[in-house]
Amino acid sequence: MxxxxxxxxxxxxxxxxxxxxxxxxxxxxxxxxxxxxxxxxxxxxxxxxxxxxxxxxxxxxxxxxxxxxxxxxxxxxxFHAGIGLDYDRYTAGTVMLETADRLVAEEGEPALQQFLLLVGGLRVLAAGDRPPHQVLDSFLLRSLAVAGYAPSFDACARCGSLPHEGAAHRWFNPSLGGTLCATCRVPGSASPAPDTLALLGALLAGDWPVVEAAEQRTQREASGLVSAYLHWHLERGLRSLAYVER
Structure with a gap:
């Protein structure tokens, strides 16, 4: 053979x-x-x-x-040596593994970016230098972006318009791809705080100073939107995500 x-x-x-x-x-x-x-x-x-x-x-x-x-x-x-003995790291890591398994659907199809992203995410998670939920949220957003589901946290996901200077689009809808302007807003859209949208953009870009400066309330709201966005594009929820302290 x-x-x-x-x-x-x-x-x-x-x-x-x-x-x-x-x-x-x-x-x-x-x-x-x-x-x-x-x-x-x-x-x-x-x-x-x-x-x-x-x-x-x-x-x-x-x-x-x-x-x-x-x-x-x-x-x-x-990596299991630095992840398996800590509950928060273990549950976050399990979500990362399940996400990679779901997003790379075709067996044998090259997925180098997803592989490198997973290796890097597990390395940071195992090192313990950053809170597990921040590592997880950043990984999920980047993994979705690599798979072709990049969310928009600045321009309107529907018409592409940018917010006026000093302001931000106030609506967010996972099914439409991210933030929406007032004209494109649809019923059922969330209305996150501007700081939450800034945090989501920082998590996607890897801007860690902005992530670290975010308040806990802002981080919780951002995690909820990341979960909603992930669930929509995977079409069914991740079993492992239920065990993560969000």
Whole structure:
């Protein structure tokens, strides 16, 4: 069987037979891949904990008819060591993994930007230098943008008009792509505070000084809008998001 190498982030696993597991991964070159790890559930397995969620690994795989088979696995970054023992980091990280799994729908399709974004997000999350909810919200907005669902927090998402100097569009609607001007506003649109829209733009752009200066009330409102925007574009909610303290 032909062999190939790639690096990957393990997204999830599930049991197969008595000793095997199917590993779902986001890889650097081959997008989302599902592969079999033979005998990985045995105590004598040479893979051990290398194929657990959050692990950044270098793999060798053998191509198969239905599923590829993992033949070698070397740990590059054990992100689970810095994430798994902290509830807030763990739940935020789990949402990041599930989001990547959902946004990269086609197996084998390259998704380099999503892969690099996930590796970077998990690295920051594991380091513990920033609050988990800020890392998560920034990751979700950027991941949606990479997938083609970039929200607008400045110009009107419907007509493209910019707000008048010193002001900001006051309406937000996930189904229409972000902020709306007074003319394009539709029933059911939210009316977030101007500081909240500024925070959302900073999270998308990675402007951390603005993010860090935001009040808790503003951060909570921004997190709610990020969740609403994510749910709309994924068409169904993420199971893991229910466990995140928002």
């Amino acid at each position: 032909p062999l190939y190498r790639d690096e990957a982030i393990v997204l999830r696993t599930h049991k197969l037979g008595e000793a095997d597991r199917i590993i779902t991964m986001l890889t650097r070159q081959h997008g989302r891949v599902r592969a079999v790890a033979r005998g990985v559930r045995r105590t004598t397995s040479k893979f051990g904990s290398r194929l657990e969620p959050f692990t950044h690994v270098d793999l060798q795989l053998a191509e198969g008819r239905n599923l590829d088979t993992i033949t070698q696995a070397e740990t590059l970054s054990p």
